Amino acid sequence: MNGRKKLLRSGVWRLAALVMAAVLALGLAGCGAGRQEAGGDDVFGSGGVTLRILSGSENRELAPILERYAREKGVTIVMDYQGSLDIMRALQAEETPYDAVWPASSLWISAGDTHHRVKHAQSVSVTPVIFGIRESLARQLGFVGREVSVGDILAATRAGELSFCMTSATQSNSGCSAYIGFLYAMLGSPDVLTADALAEPALAEEMQALLAGVDRSSGSSDWLKDLFLAGDYDAMVNYECLIISANRELEAQGRETLYAVYPYDGLSLADSPLGYVDGGSEEKEQAFLDLQAYLLSGEVQDEIQRTGRRTGYEGVSEENREVFRADWGLQPDRVLSPIRMPASDVLFQCLDLYQTSFRKPSLTVYCLDYSGSMEGEGSSQLVDAMAQVLIQENAARHFLQASQSEVNIVIPFASEPLAAWAAVGNGAELEALYAQVESQPVGGGTDLYAAVAQGLQLLEGYDLSQYTPAVIVMSDGMSGGSMDGFLAAYERLGQDVPVFSILFGEADPTQLEELARATNGRVFDGREDLVAAFRSVKGYN
Amino acid sequence: MRAMKAKPKVIGFVLLLAVVAAAAIYLLAGGGRRPAALRGYVGGEKIGVLEDEEIAGIFRNRYGLTLDYAKAGSLDMVTADLSGQDFLFPSSQTALEYYQQLHGQPAKSEIVFNTPLVLYTRRPVLQALAGAGLVREEDGCCYMDMDALADALLEGVRWADLGLEELYGPLAVSTTDPAKSNSGNMFAGLLANVLCGGVADAASVQDVLPRLQLIFSRLGYMETSSSDLFDQFLKTGMGAKPLVAGYESQLLEFAVQNPEDWAAIGDDIVMIYPSPTVWSAHVFIALDEAGAAGIDALMDADVQRLAWEKHGFRTAVSGTGDDAARFGVSGLARQITRVVPMPAYDAMDQIITALS
Structure with a gap:
């Protein structure tokens, strides 16, 4: 009986493998240009x-x-x-x-x-997660030449003297490590984080206030470095090796370099x-x-x-000391004594809290392409993708849940914006939004610029300092209209709002890449792994 | 047409050649005794043995065996999917008893290697621990006073209290997850013994569970593999893992396999024997007849010798020669004398549940 079952099972596996192979072959054949x-x-x-x-x-x-x-x-x-x-x-x-x-x-x-x-x-290799702060600011804050605690950094943030960017704690290790360090500091440096401690109401308030000062949360550490270099920020939390790499670039560009600050009570190591x-x-x-x-x-x-990066068993070699420059605040000889990561159940509770309650609420405008060229596969991919974020049961699987006070706006468009639906929070309004996304009919021409311009216009009605704003375009990219109207609207808004795009169907990325360049955004390919691309976009805001 | 007539002979010759060639290839490729591949789960600290070319050669040539393994914690492997597996190779008797509890008697089982549980640290930490009276030196070996260590762990003594200002947080022994992996599990068993003032049993252990929970709760996230923990101990430096629990074999193997690295860092790395300590008995559990052949191969006199000389597992041949010189590891005890038995399975079961 048992043997029979095994045989049956292996038959099923073989069939599954065949199907997989066929799907893979089709997928490869259908793979568009650019890959x-x-x-x-x-x-x-x-x-x-x-x-x-x-x-x-x-x-x-x-x-x-x-x-x-x-x-x-x-x-x-x-x-x-x-x-x-x-x-x-x-x-x-x-x-x-x-x-x-x-x-x-x-x-x-x-x-x-x-x-x-x-x-x-x-x-x-090993590298610690540290703060890189503009050197003059680090000096002004008194962070140079002495031991700095997470509490010192948080106090400067609260006083409005320092703002920094970090990666999303629920997507990336460096953001997660920094966030755990913040939790320890706010809870008075307990030996280890516990579920009970996380329930303290004062913690939520303090963490929300801190994360409100976070410039923008990127989904990956290397991209955070690029973002930092492209923008004009005070500081970032990142790997020591990426702070070094950013400094090399900053120096080459003749810009102010970052000073490395190692918070003694909130340090983490990445052992790669x-x-x-x-x-x-x-x-x-x-x-x-x-x-x-x-x-x-x-x-x-x-x-x-x-x-x-720190490699080998013996620390940084004599010849490589010049890489870990003292004038950048780097401490190659420092004994790196990290905080303890909590046990996995507590860790995941921390991440859930970050996603649903602590992080700065996101204000996301989705511009969804319902034009004729999306008919069929493109449109169904788009609706499936929206189901991954709007339906909270799906979202929870990838730490993409909406928070209690975030705002999601959907602008369906064809040759012009067709509507603007808004949902606040993570309850019934969000579910209703999905119902509308699902039932919107497809047809007509394309003008994605008009839709994005309208999205920017809607953002003017919000106090953007209270949110992490972003525009996400989901389209096949082949748009009529012109970019000028969009650029005018972007200038009028006068805010740093990235325009991200996810490509669908028979996509052409050219126009969307232009948008991304103009706004520090990014284009993702939804045709390869739609859900993963979408998850990345969500992680970046 | 005439040519056709000559052909059968030629064809016959060609066929003969082909058969001879095929036979030669067949013989060269293993002579028909194609090695039987055994599949199973193994604790990470023994992977060096299984990957050893010399040992694999003995397996192949003398026993017609190859081992195909996946890494798993000693306790984790017992509850893993065992279909298609021929063996488990955990690091303790507890895992065997756990197996018997869940699956009944295995086809065969035998302890093939031993190694004592030890603590690893760095020179400056050793000095601080010795200064606080926790560690003593005797005949060139370091011994940890386990009663004193248990007290310090319970009191929440901080590294800074011991004079190590550069280390953040409370004194702790980093271990693997005691519910999943053996070295952590054994350290928990050893601490239970110390707290009970003798070998913990199902009744006496109940009293000490809250104290054990307190000590382990301070560790937060724990690795699930002894080999990963040891790798991190060596690579992330004194600050990240000032004091870890592991097996004696791990350092001996590292010193033999990485002589250059060992020459560079050997002076800084210190092995401390807990007093008392516990033996880690590496049991090979054969799940089927095929797996049982693995025991014969592991007990081969040459395999046993190589396991000691190249990988640091104590077998019948260990402690007989000038071992300290062989490994170049100072503070290696010739004999392990102060040993306490691990608590029996019913007590360990309570410990695992309490620490899960």
Whole structure:
């Protein structure tokens, strides 16, 4: 009986595998322009064994090393970049379509590897999560040349003397680490965070006030650095190595550099573990071990250290001290004594609280394309995507829940804006919004500029200092109309509101990329993995 | 047409050649005794043994076996999906008893390696601990006074109180999750013994559970693998993991396998034997007949010798030669004498439940 069941099950698996293969083949065939053949955010080398690695975005900086290795060894390395929490979720899923994972911290492998598929995990480098503050401001605040506590930083924030940007605590390891550090400080530095302590009402008030001062929350650490460089901000919370990298860029541009501040009671370490996801292929396992051995070899560890990461067992070498510049506040010899991350159940409770109650409420205007070209697949993809955020049961699975006071506005458009529906909070209004999204008919021409301009106009009616505002366009991008009206509206608003786009259907990204460039926004490809793209957009606001 | 007639002979010859060639290839590729692949779960600290080419060669050539493993915590593996698995290779008797509780008697089981539970720290921390009277040196080995350590952990003594201003937070021994992984589990069992003033049993353990919970609750997030914890101890520096619980074998293996790194950091890394300590008994649990062959291979005299010499697991051959010189690890005890048995399964079960 048992054997029979097993046989049946393996039959089902075989069928599933066939279906998967067919779907994959179709997906690849249907893949539009602009994606490399092997897929992935970065593809290094060609031919030979292919290693697909799901990695935190901070490892983008190691691209030259991976590229050189792939070329010399005749292997292909495909890198996909996601936040550490997404990497955890990818491991938890039934199927993990990667050969290796490389999150920022081993915490996320431990929490995610419920199927025991990860082996050979080894830390490649270590870097602490710290504050980088404009040097003159750091001096003015008295943060130079002395030990600084999280409380000191929070006091400066409360006094309006400092504002900073950080990544989303529910998407990215660096944001999560910083947020846990804030919780410890606000709760009076307990030995460890507990569920009881989190329930304190004073905490919610204090945390909301703090997060209201957060400039913008990006979903990934490397993108936060780019955002920082593109904008005009006071400070950011990020990995020490990315603060170093930002400073190199700032210095090259002749701009003021950041001063590194290590809060002694709120420090976290990212140990950057690279682990193999066992899919049963000996060839891949060997290719993985070869790559890992290369990355851990003395020479390459030294090269990685020169990117501002701490490697090896002996700390920063004499030759590399110039990378960790004292005039930037860097302390290569500091004993890095981090706070304790709470047990996973408490950690996830912290993240839920961040999402639903603590973070600055988002004010999101969705401009949804209902023009004729979206008919069929494009439109159904769009409605499915909206179901992932508006229906709270779905949203909770990815820490994308709406908070109690956030505002969501939907502007359906074709050749002109067709309506403007608003929903406040995370209750019935939000569900009703989804019903409207679902029942809106498709047809007519396209003018996405008019819709975005109207969205900006609606934002004028809100006190934007109380929200994290963003516009999200979901479209196939082929629009008539002109950008001028939009630019005029953007100028009139005079606020830093990013316009994000998610592409659907037979998409052309050109126009949407223009919008993103003009507004510090970003374009995502909804055709590859729609839900993941959408989740990223949500994480960035 | 005439050519056709000559052909059968040629074809016959070609066929013969093909058969000979195929036979040769077959023999070269393993002589028909294709190694049987055993699948199972193994605790991370033994992966070095299973990945050892020399040991794998003995498995292949003498026993016709290869081991295909997935890493799992000693207790986690017992509740994992066991379909298609031939063995479990946890690090304690507790895991075996847990298995018996859930699944009944396994096909076969045997303790193949031993290693004592130890504490790892760095030189400056050792000095502070010794200054506070927690650690004593004897015959070149360091011993932790477990009664005094338990008191300090319960009192919430801070690192700064011991003179280590650069370390943030309370004195703590970082362990793996005692509900999932063996080294943490054994440290919890050892602490229970210390708090009970003898080997904890199902009745006496109840009294000490709240104190155990207090000590472990302070640790927050815990790793699920002893090897990951040890890797972090070495790589994240003194500040992140000032004092961790692990196996003696881990440092010995590291020193043998990474001589250059060990030469660089060996002076800073210190092994402390808890007094008393507990033995980690690495039990090979065969889930089926095929798995039972794995026990014979692991008990092979050469495998046992290599397990000690290259991976630091104590076997019949350990403690017989000049071991300290072999590993280059100072403070390696020749014999482990102050040992207390782990609490029996019913007491451990209560501990695991309380700490879950």
